[in-house]
Amino acid sequence: MKIGKAKSKEERKYDTFSITMELERPLLYDEENDKEKIERDNRIKKSKAKKSFIILLSILVLFVVGFFVWLSNGYTLKKNDMKYLKSNSNVKVTTEGDYTYFTPKRVNATKGFIFYPGERVDSSSYAKLCNMIAAYGYEVVSVDMPFNYANFGENKATKVIKDNPGIKKWVIGGDSLGGTVACKYAANNKNVDGVVLISSYPKDNISQLGFEILSIWGSKDNVVDYKELINSKTKLPQNTKYIEIEGANHSQFANYGTYSGDGKALISSDEQMTTTVKNIVNFLNNIQ
Template sequence: MKKRKAKSTSEDQYDTFSITMELEKPLLYNEGDNLDKKKQIKKEADSKKLKKGIMTLLVVIVLFVAGFFIWLSNGYKLESNSLSYLESDSDVKVTIKDKNIYFTPNSINAVKGFIFYPGERVDVSSYAKLGKKIASYGYEVVLVDMPFDYSSFGKDKATEIIKNNDNIENWVIGGDSLGGSVACKYALNNKNVDGVILISSYPTDNISDLGIEVLSISGSKDDVIDYNKLINSKDKLPTDTNYVEIEGANHSQFGSYGLYSGDGEALISEDEQIDMSAKKIVNFLYNIQ
């Protein structure tokens, strides 16, 4: 009897490859899910690190800025024995407008004015003795109050002063140390001043072609100023700049605030130094046209 080959039915037919794939599907899906989860976890971890880094940076910046302004605010103030220079007398009227200190001569209607920017971390009232001495010769003097006693933060304050005092025909701007450098920046960008006075200072910008008069005063015992920069800055000033070195004068005694950090010991008194400086400034103002 001839054997017959058995026929496969649909129930007996199996695709082994399909079965294997079906069996492995959950494993493949789980592996993909795990990979996505790992990526998500890493992404969240990276995001947390980034946020933490940004927060740390912000804290450092805030602390630095706060420290900087605290440092600025704890600078040099007018000594108590010089407070009388902020009071009016028979020669000079002293007034305060918008925190700026005005010294107005009583004996004459001033037509020339001197706008003064203070040194770094020095309260502008510390220059009251110098300002009052100059005003007594017949000139309007304005000591400009600066935010945090830092002239760079108020470099354009002279504009409002000039605008509000149209009785003054000729203005000269200047300052001590950083204040002098900032005054030069103002003169470079404004055509409303006729001269610049630098005290223990030098320009960081070239003002040699402005066509204005410049007076530079320094002290032989000044240990704060960078003498190399002072000498090299001559190329940035007019060739006819009037240079004056006061023998025995230091950096600090152009004001009345004590000894500036790192300064040398003066060989002359504060009164002598301010008196000589005032006379040089008065002569300069006299010749301003």
């Protein structure tokens, strides 16, 4: 019988190693496949997270842009009332940046009234109100707010006061949100002597700060929150002057048309404006 030649030691070692590798190959493949799968899953998760972030960021940007566009495209002075933005025999009207000055011609004013507009309302809408008050001998300044939102320009009154040292007494006021922000400014700066609130109320307690307060609203105002208006009395001084104009609504304190959701006034725009001006002028006159 022919006997085969025995394999060398090196050949046996090689064969053994090869066999071992063949046996372990499925296990190695499984480990590699699992690793690749994990990496692939991680890449997919990161991609999905990135896409979700981009979508959410885009929605946020669109919301913010839309909000500012909505604020900016609000209410403005009607064409028929543009004349109140022009000088007349009694009042000189000048605009300096965001500030419109209504200066009485026949007297040197020593008292001033700074006015903050309502939400989404351009300051020009109050030209008639400001012009009529100025005609009684008071320096009146209507303040234009960024994006027609008074909260963004709370401290603008500081520049008015600084730039007009000839005015010895200042009163600040505003319509709706403008009045709320005017109250906040007065409380934080304490450089004014009175506050006028039109269809408005304070958020903070200013009852002990020494301000004279005039609060005016209309009985047909469907925009102001009457519950908050009533509750705010505890935040105002006991000597606050309250005036409800019977038949007046929210919109006719300015000249921009009709504010969304407002009630129908039972008195004319001229009557409401005249009554409002009369009460504000009396208030200014009594500031000592």
